[in-house]
Amino acid sequence: MPLVVVGSVALDSVETPTETRENILGGSAVFFTYAASYFTGVRLVSVVGEDWPEEHTKLLQARGIDTEGLEVVAGGKSFFWRGRYEEDMNNRETLDVQLNVFGEFDPKLGEAHRRCKYLFLANGPPEIQLRVLAQCPGAQLRVADTMDLWIKSARPQMDELLRQIDGLVLNDSEAKLLSGEENLVKAGKAVRQMGPKFVVIKKGEHGAMFFGEHEMYVMPAYPTDGLVDPTGAGDAFGGGMMGYLAEQGNFDPATLKKALAYGTLTASFAVEGFSLDGLKRIERADIDRRMEQYQRMLSF
Amino acid sequence: MPLVVVGSVALDSVETPTETRENILGGSAVFFTYAASYFTGVRLVSVVGEDWPEEHTKLLQARGIDTEGLEVVAGGKSFFWRGRYEEDMNNRETLDVQLNVFGEFDPKLGEAHRRCKYLFLANGPPEIQLRVLAQCPGAQLRVADTMDLWIKSARPQMDELLRQIDGLVLNDSEAKLLSGEENLVKAGKAVRQMGPKFVVIKKGEHGAMFFGEHEMYVMPAYPTDGLVDPTGAGDAFGGGMMGYLAEQGNFDPATLKKALAYGTLTASFAVEGFSLDGLKRIERADIDRRMEQYQRMLSF
Numbered sequence: 001m002p003l004v005v006v007g008s009v010a011l012d013s014v015e016t017p018t019e020t021r022e023n024i025l026g027g028s029a030v031f032f033t034y035a036a037s038y039f040t041g042v043r044l045v046s047v048v049g050e051d052w053p054e055e056h057t058k059l060l061q062a063r064g065i066d067t068e069g070l071e072v073v074a075g076g077k078s079f080f081w082r083g084r085y086e087e088d089m090n091n092r093e094t095l096d097v098q099l100n101v102f103g104e105f106d107p108k109l110g111e112a113h114r115r116c117k118y119l120f121l122a123n124g125p126p127e128i129q130l131r132v133l134a135q136c137p138g139a140q141l142r143v144a145d146t147m148d149l150w151i152k153s154a155r156p157q158m159d160e161l162l163r164q165i166d167g168l169v170l171n172d173s174e175a176k177l178l179s180g181e182e183n184l185v186k187a188g189k190a191v192r193q194m195g196p197k198f199v200v201i202k203k204g205e206h207g208a209m210f211f212g213e214h215e216m217y218v219m220p221a222y223p224t225d226g227l228v229d230p231t232g233a234g235d236a237f238g239g240g241m242m243g244y245l246a247e248q249g250n251f252d253p254a255t256l257k258k259a260l261a262y263g264t265l266t267a268s269f270a271v272e273g274f275s276l277d278g279l280k281r282i283e284r285a286d287i288d289r290r291m292e293q294y295q296r297m298l299s300f
Numbered sequence: 301m302p303l304v305v306v307g308s309v310a311l312d313s314v315e316t317p318t319e320t321r322e323n324i325l326g327g328s329a330v331f332f333t334y335a336a337s338y339f340t341g342v343r344l345v346s347v348v349g350e351d352w353p354e355e356h357t358k359l360l361q362a363r364g365i366d367t368e369g370l371e372v373v374a375g376g377k378s379f380f381w382r383g384r385y386e387e388d389m390n391n392r393e394t395l396d397v398q399l400n401v402f403g404e405f406d407p408k409l410g411e412a413h414r415r416c417k418y419l420f421l422a423n424g425p426p427e428i429q430l431r432v433l434a435q436c437p438g439a440q441l442r443v444a445d446t447m448d449l450w451i452k453s454a455r456p457q458m459d460e461l462l463r464q465i466d467g468l469v470l471n472d473s474e475a476k477l478l479s480g481e482e483n484l485v486k487a488g489k490a491v492r493q494m495g496p497k498f499v500v501i502k503k504g505e506h507g508a509m510f511f512g513e514h515e516m517y518v519m520p521a522y523p524t525d526g527l528v529d530p531t532g533a534g535d536a537f538g539g540g541m542m543g544y545l546a547e548q549g550n551f552d553p554a555t556l557k558k559a560l561a562y563g564t565l566t567a568s569f570a571v572e573g574f575s576l577d578g579l580k581r582i583e584r585a586d587i588d589r590r591m592e593q594y595q596r597m598l599s600f
Contacts (some may be wrong), residue, residue, distance in 0.1 A: 017482075076414070088482045182388045185525035206483075206506035207520055218520040219595040220507055225485035257600040296597040297517040300556040 002041040002066075003246040004113050005032050005239075006132045007122020007145075009046040009070065009104055014231055014274060015084040021229075024275040025056045027079060028122035028145065031232030034276050035239025035266045037063040038284045040246040042239075043113055045069035045132075046106045049076035059276070069113055076101035089230055090204060103131050109135045117248040120238060121165070123147045126157035133164055136287035141251050143167035147237055151178050151179065162195035166251075169200045169238050184209060185216065200241070200279075202234050210260055212253060219260055222294055229274045233267045236279065240266025240287075265290045301367075302341040303546040304333075304413050305332050305539075306424020306432045307445075308368065308379050308402050309346040309356075314531055315384040321529075324575040325356045327379060328422035328445065331532030334576050335566045337363040338584045340546040342539075345369035345432075347405045359576070362496025366493035369413055389530055390504060409435045418546040420538060421587065423447050426457035426535070431570050433464055443467035444523060445538055451478050462495035466551075469500045469538050470586055484509060485516065500541070500560065502534050510560055511560035512553060519560055522568035522594055529574045533567045540566025540587075565590045 007029030013022045033042045043066040050072065057067050079102035081094040090218035105128065119136050121129040121144040129144055136142070142165045150158055151174060158178075162168065168191060172184055179190035185202055188211035192199045201209040205227075207220040241263030245251050251259075265287055304381040312326030333342045343366040350372065357367050379402035382395040405428065419436050421429040429444055436442070442465045450458055451474060458478075462468065468491060471485055479490035484501055488511035492499045501509040505527075507520040541563030545551050551559075565587055572578035 037556055088476075106583075175390075183525055183527055185523045189525070203506065206503065207518075207524065214592075216509075216523060218521045218523050220518040223485050223509065223516060223518050225483055225489070254600070261600055298519075300554070300561055300595070 001117050001246045001249045002043060003036055003118040003120065003242055004027055004043045004045060004069075004109070004116040004136070005029050005036070005120040005122055005242075006045040006109075006129075007032060007105050007120075007124060007235075009044075009048050009052075010079040010081055010102070011051075011080040012080075012231060012275070013096075015082075016089065017085065017087050019274075021274045025059070026081065026231060026275060028232070028235045030060070030190040030276070031235035031270060032120060032122055032239040032242075033060060033065045034063060034279050035236040035270065036243030036246070037065050037239075038266065038282075038287060039240070039243030039262070042066065042243070043069055043116065045107050045109060045113060047071045047073060048100050049073055049101045052078050059280075064147055068105075069110060073101040078102075083231070085230065089227055092230075107132055107135075116136075117141065118242060119143070120242045121145065122235065123236070126150050126154050126161040129161055130157060130164065133161075141166050141180060141245065143169060143238075143242060145169045145234070146175050148175065148177055155237070159194065162191075165196050167198045167200065168196040169202065169234075169241075171202045171234060175199075175201045188216065198256065202237055204230065204233065207262060208237065208260055210256070212256065215253060217257070220298075221289060222265055224272060225269055226272040228272055228278070230271050231274075233271045236270035237263040237267040240264070241268055261291065261294060262287065301417050301546045301549045302343060303418040303420065303542055304343045304345060304369075304409070304416040304436070305336070305420040305422055305542075306345040306407050306409075306429075307332060307420075307424060307535075309344070309348050310379040310381055311351075312380075312531060312575070313382040313396075314529055315382075316389065316529055317385065317387050319528075319574075321574045325359070326381065326531060326575060328532070328535045329350055330360070330576070331535035331570060332420060332539035333360060333365045334363060334579050335536040335570065336543030336546070338566065338582075338587060339540070339543030339562070342366065342543070343369055343416065345407050345409060345413060345557065347371040347373060347401050349373055349378040349401045352378050353527050354486060359580075369407075369410060373401045376403075383531070385530065387389060389527055390529075397440070407432055407435075417441065419443070420542050421445065422535065425456050426450050426461040429461055430457060430464065433461075436519050441466050443469060443538070443542060444515065445469045445534070448476065448477055449472050459495055462475075462491075465496050467498045467500065468496040469502065469534075469541075471502045471504070471534060473499045475499075490514065498556065502537055504530065504533065507509070508537065508560055508564060510556070512556065515553060517557070519564055520598075522565055522590060524568055524572060526572040528572055528578070530571050530573075532572045537563040537567040537568035540564070561591065562587065565594060
């Protein structure tokens with residue numbers, strides 16, 4: 001089943017304790033689509049400026065990603081983000097954000113996109129996420145990501161979004177902020193009560209937690225000592241998860257669980273390089289091989 | 301197989317965001333022995349003062365714990381610790397420590413204790429841990445816990461201890477401190493290179509990591525929304541792990557892995573109450589029931 005993702009496409013400058021990269025390919029929808037492309041056909045909906053290097057689009061197309069929905073604004077500048085990771089690579093500081101054309105982004109989905117059954121709303125203003133939802137009334141699975149900014153600044157729209165989606169993916173601090181609960185088990189349950197059928201809390205190097213109607217579980221991250229750049233890990237997680245669900249064409253509890261594991265593993269490759277470097281060097285078979293190791297690791 | 305543990309027995313005053321308890325039963329060896337007692341016979345070696353309530357000793361004895369090695373110093377005062385947990389229950393501040401009789405503790409093991417095959421050196425000065433090791437030349441499995449204080453203040457003795465033990469159990473920040481590595485996978489591997497055959501890194505609510513000669517793996521903590529007091533969770537983890545190994549009478553890789561899972565689950569009960577309250581209300585069958593849930597949770 002094809003999958004549509006609406007989110008940011010950006011140029012990032014990333015500083016880690018050992019290395020800095022300037023103006024590399026980034027953005028939530030980029031990491032998401034690239035990760036999902038190992039599992040299913042993906043249609044990207046986003047916006048860039050005139051400064052956008054065509055080679056980036058070609059890189060996505062080379063993996064079969066449909067970039068018809070990637071709007072190029074004449075005279076505009078692409079979304080830019082600059083961040084610096086602390087020594088332990090868990091915390092980062094945003095040094096610069098220039099929304100540029102993404103700040104005016106008002107996605108208009110084409111006919112093929114509107115008919116998609118699997119829809120992922122990457123992090124963005126809930127108001128925009130709601131407008132996309134309205135364009136896809138026939139979607140079977142609608143999952144959104146979010147961030148602290150919207151939880152703090154757009155709570156009414158956030159609450160409305162939560163009532164309209166099937167699944168929410170967010171990180172641990174966002175889940176605490178949204179629910180007001182310090183304990184993550186309580187936080188996940190509380191967020192699910194706000195509307196979504198399932199909630200996934202991403203804990204970075206500590207894995208992910210799932211909260212569904214009948215079950216709750218935790219999965220550890222795949223342990224790697226090859227961490228290079230955590231940027232986009234959460235988006236790659238979402239891409240692996242949604243890509244697998246779209247590939248399977250269903251989202252029953254067993255499929256969702258396997259999808260979480262695929263999200264975990266796809267993210268573990270993504271952090272092994274800057275930008276898409278960690279993902280670019282793998283094939284689907286590498287993910288499946290890591291899946292076997294992961295399942296062995298969790299058997300006793 | 302019986303198991304000997306040498307460590308602290310204390311009176312704790314614990315402040316959580318919602319409740320404070322004064323002078324409750326605590327200490328690393330108390331949490332350890334009580335957790336281990338669900339699996340095997342345990343011999344406790346420690347010291348208390350004249351202020352020690354006899355009912356605490358009786359509580360341990362009621363679970364079959366051998367307290368012959370618990371020395372009572374006439375005129376002395378028991379080890380006292382006071383701590384306060386922050387809102388998220390992950391970080392705590394030590395408000396008061398009075399080592400009292402534990403500060404002069406120089407364990408002299410009796411004949412039966414010296415013959416024990418399974419030995420656990422709970423957190424204490426490495427110099428004392430080394431003296432205990434010297435008294436048990438026939439031990440088959442020697443595992444130690446430690447803390448940042450000794451890593452910083454007694455490094456030569458710490459290094460010697462690492463060369464003499466089979467396993468080391470420590471928490472994530474301690475592993476980073478000991479190895480100088482920020483990545484936990486690198487940290488665990490580096491600590492293993494210092495001597496022990498295996499290293500277990502405890503990550504609190506995020507689970508545990510194992511580093512052996514041929515394998516490395518991660519286990520998530522059992523998710524609970526019933527967290528009351530995390531004090532002693534790491535010691536209960538060690539007790540469940542070592543108790544299971546002693547019960548099985550071997551420590552091959554498969555048994556070690558199962559032991560880590562038992563440690564994880566025993567700790568998950570321990571945090572559901574103050575002092576030993578979380579453990580006191582369970583039977584071995586409750587741990588095994590949670591083990592089934594845990595294994596189901598990790599299957600997909």
